Amino acid sequence: MNQPARRLFVHSVPAPPRGHLPFGESEGAPDRIEVTGRWFERGGRPWFPITGEIHYSRLPRDRWNDVLGHARAGGLDSIATYVFWAAHEPEPGRFDWTGNLDLRAFVELAAEHGLDVIVRLGPWAHGEYRNGGFPDWLVAQGLKTRTNDPDYLAQARNLYAETIGRLRGLTHAEGGPVIGAQIDNELYDQPEHLAALRDLAEELGLRVPIWTATGWGGAQVPETLLPVYSAYAEGFWEDETTEWAAFAPVHFCYSEVRDDLTVGADLREALDGVAASDAADLDGKLPYATCELGGGMHVAYHRRPLVSGEDVAALALAKIGSGSVWQGYYMYAGGTQRTGPQGTEQESQATGYPNDVPALSYDFHAPIGEHGQIRPHHHYLRRQHLWLQEDGHRLAAMTTSIGGGSDDPAELRWAVRADGRSGYLFATTYQPPKRPLAAQHGVQFTVEFEDETVTVPSVPVELASGISLAWPLRYPLTPDLKLRSATAQLLTRIGDDEGDIVVLASVESIPVEIILGDGTAVELPTAPGPECLVELPGVRLLVLDEASANRLYRLHVAGRDRLVLADAPVYADGGDLIVQSEAASATVALLPAPDGLDGAEVSANGRWRSWTVATGGGSVPLEVERRPEHGLVPEPRRGGPMNRLSAPDDYTNAAIVHLEIPSDAMEADKALLRLDWTGDTGRAFVGDRLVSDHFWHGRVWDIDLTPHRDALAEHGLRLELLPWSRATGAWVDPSVRDFEDGVTINAATMIRVGKTRLHGLVSLEAG
Template sequence: MTRSIRVSAPPPPIRGHLPFGGGDIEVTSRWIERGGRPWMPRTGEIHYSRLPRERWDETLGHARAGGLDSVAMYVFWAAHEPEPGRFDWTGNLDLRAFVELAARHGLDVVIRLGPWAHGEYRNGGFPDWLLERDLKARTDDPAYLALVRALYAETIGRLRGLTHAAGGPVIAAQVDNELYDQPGHLATLRAMAEELGLRVPIWTATGWGGAQVPDTLLPVFGAYADGFWEEATTEWPAFAPVHFRYSTTRDDLTVGADLREALDGVAAGPAADRDDVPFATCELGGGMHVAYHRRPLVEPEDVAAVALAKLGSGSAWQGYYMYAGGTQRTGPQGTQQESQATGYPNDVPSLTYDFGAPIGEHGQIRPHHHLLRRQHLWLDADGHRLARMAPHIGDDPGGLRWSVRSDGTSGYLFATTYQPRHHRLPAQPGVQFTVQLPDAAITVPTAPIDLPAGRSLVWPLRYPLTDALELQSATVQLLTRIPLPEGGGDLVVFAATDGVPVELVLGDGTTADLPGPPGPDCFIDLDGVRLLVLDDASANRLYRLHVAGRARLVLADAPVYADGDDLVVHADRERVDLAILSGPPTPRPTHPASLWRAYALNVPGAGSELLLADLRPGHGPAAAPRYGGPMGRLSAPEDYSGAAVVHVELPEPTADRTLLRVEWTGDTARAYSGGRLISDHFWHGRPWDIDVTSLRSVRLELLPRARSAGVWVDPALRRREDGIAVESVTVIRVKETRLTIEEDS
């Protein structure tokens, strides 16, 4: 069956009606412009105060290499003003230094000013001393505003000279977070920040949960594949399937709903969708945190599928929470995580805030860093055209989900058979689409194909290869395009999808033939342009990095980023293979006719070593379930007297970073160095990684699992036996190495 849809040119955007913009940035009703050209930001949340300062540089480097063009971060009030009137901006609290470093990596900055943040921080980031005062927080109570003014003045002072208007990286600010019923107060916060000197072109507020956002703030939205804040009896949250579909609904009424109910007793209002502002996101789930009672296992493919679904739904700003994990801070009251002890419904780990993010708590680079980079490369190359394209959602009673974004002349076709592994969608036989544009009908593919399960696609329609040559349709995804050296035209790079035949139909109706299977050497020469069709695996290894004076394509089997003339590689193996397009000569190119130049880097000291395996350590009985907090949910255990104890002696360090990776089954665990707690973990199916770089031994304390306790874990894990099983304890050695590239290569 051929699916058909008719699309038309969308109306021009409304301009000049929003109180945003400044310099070269303008916010229209449908997209954001920069320098007169539509711009689709890619923003990742990275909390400077939850990362060791010495890791800022590499984290921002990997974020930029992952295709982000901006980063966002909370300013946690409790961290910066632990005592009334005493502000701290030192060490990893040095906001100014972090913003300056982001700028050095070519990243813009979104400041989430607070004063309330949430972020799974104790009291939402409010200092304890604030809550002891007789005032009405998060309102225009003068006593509260006076304290907020002091915080804002300190924060804005740290940003002096760094705003977009001053030529700096700070392009946007968010006031408060998840405040849904105080639009006047939100407006007051922006006015106060501007009065104190903060001038940015974009002001935002979170819009989910039917939030009442004043016209002076741009509502921004979120989408998660699962949620730790749901009940332990919830198999898959009702909100989650929506985010794997194409939909013009922006709002999610369930994010933060447990806090509204528990803290305020207020239900969400009606959806806050508007058509006079662009569809912007700030919290596409980069993974998912865990609570004691509910421990989602969000897969990398889940993250990528949700992000692509939002693009097919009309998103004009891709913002991720979290993009890089971190570690909860420690303050005068101990660790600063949210907990039932501070009035929250949930107990979360005391230290780890890894979030299963693309960049982990200790700098681990995960598969969704690569999957998202593919989307970001495309947005960097063609986001200015995609932003102009309005979504048209396909109607298909057969179950295939699809959408077309089009400007009335060209477009992109989105289709998906993807849902998380326990809620899979079926494969779709005989798939073919006809998109009726105002002047022509395009059918893709030219013959029906069987679309496998678990795929998310985006295919170009009438994509301009050159001024004179058009790609009418294709069954591959655009990745990037880059000028070839010495006036050789552009190289346009596509990615094939496993199980989907490749078809490239040119504007004259002819088909471009592939010289071989998709891969690094699948080049096609056309008039004025060269195409490259990569296979799925190679596309996940592709980077576009500005190094040694110009943009270059890099294929790497270890995480890399650019730093001046160097490619910085973080290797966890002794040999790393890299290839650079039109790189400097090497005696052994990968292929006699290839444009790639190959490098084999030897990285002595990197690699992994198995220390322990197949342990069944003795332990006491599982603790009886306890319940607490305002919603009566399971509480995290505090008594470790019956814990199994595993002592791990660590080998001599040989790398820049050493991680201890524990694959285990149980309930909760803590790691100590001497008497100091250095890590904790709620078992949920992902390995427990501990940074042991400077340590020689670690003591692990593990509590046993009891299925009868009622903790929610992923269905794939539920048959694991009660008790404790340690499958393996492995040392992972990560070493930094650099490859210097000559500017004229």
């Protein structure tokens, strides 16, 4: 049965308040960044930043370039990174900025990839680091940390002075990439201290246009810092009795409420004894900025969430529909916890935290994994980021009107973001599988602009369960031609020798309807896909299917921006195309096409020219016992300030599995052992060295063997796998609970990840 058309009236957007905030740069500054009461501006027009968290100190330095390249290819325009105090000052007065601790080199490399940088200065960071990243020697002094205690500020001054010295010449005002700094992290009740830390950083010479502090939990943020917010689909910090975190469902609705009073509440209460206060009313006073949209989720021993790529993408799109003007992800690339003089440096119950987390793995199931694995949500999010890169300057200046979206799962969730003349329609039937939403039947929307009413689609449609969409309304195709509506999502816009191409992506199960400004319906020449090109006066529309949209990149290759369709992860580096693949070969197609790609063979000619490249990737299955012997399950233990399950440290009864790694399996740019298994926890050793660990939570365990080639030849790999017992009570996702107690190895596979550099060839006449 068709439902009545949903209807909203959208107003013109008033000019935002200006000049009332202590951020931004003075008039006349090159590429001036300004912060208004509702959005950010850069170079004189609204700007929609897209930021991903990447921790340089948790990545091997020789992998920085790949990770930053993929981040840029994923549509980010900036990255954020913690400065972990304990890593840089392991002993009082002895600072270390070498190897993968070289902050300056990391920032400079980010700039080479076209990425700006927000430096999260600390002094306290959290990031699942022991003592929030405070050095052990500092903790031993018993200072009144995270306050304006003079002795603590003197120590913080030393850290800030060293850090800011490393950034000299790299700030935005100096022509560099550093556009912002975050002060401390998750500090709720010390606004005077936060303000003092900004004053200290400026006194030491740091000049950046944007100063932030985390604002969730009703944090008391001083006026000199911009509060930034979080949203997660799940949380490892919840109790093991919690089926779905109470804070999560709201993030799959459209809501202009920015704060979340429950994210990280356990840590706040356990460590600081501080309860959340009421959320502040910030609408119209400060722009809605995020810094921790969950790019995935970490695991703890007692609770091991399974956040999917679909969860991440739906949540991110819901925040755009809710009014976000800055998409910031935590994490965007996973990493490995550091090991210091006192051992591994993860948070744990032994160091006063409520939770035990893995000693090494900080994969976070991020879009880019701990070892550079490219996950599905890297592609899903890239679709959103391409759109924001293309039309973010218009979207940032649009306000949100909520059409529907209460906690009632039967109510359609929808919103319009508009400026009174044009906008975007958002709708979703997505919620994680543990609490899915039903399909919506007979769906149609009517949006009343000031001078026209738009109804989309012209005939009611069904929105299947699990869909999130953003449809353009009155989008300007050319100065003389508008797209009144489309049941397809805007991806990007690019030019070739024949003019502009506007790229749209269809939504699976919804017919594509394109209506021009005069009411003319556009007929597609073929089904949506790479060859579905519609010729219009002064512009062409390329309408992709969803599978092709998930393979689409926009990269600067061979002297110009090009659309790239790739069946393997790719990024651009110095005008070349870098292809990384777990398969032996990959295919890439470019539009407009260069004359050639040195290192690849042409496989198809047409509007898109395709090349096939040998990558050197592949897989080698290893023989392994399916049900290795083990002893009794360790007795469950509890600890920490919230008496949660503790990770076992006695592996006496573990199943011991020895694997000999074939030398040819290591002959690649990167070599991973992929273990498909079930159990409780696992550790991997090369000789006596712990190289990886894993709390089983429903996904494969990838172990990077690349750094250990020589030692593996001598020692092989030893796995210690503790058996699972449902009776222990650790929480895992309902979708993966139905398996046997004990240890089961379904497969052990060596994955060779190949990497190939393709140099784009362009004739002098064309170039």
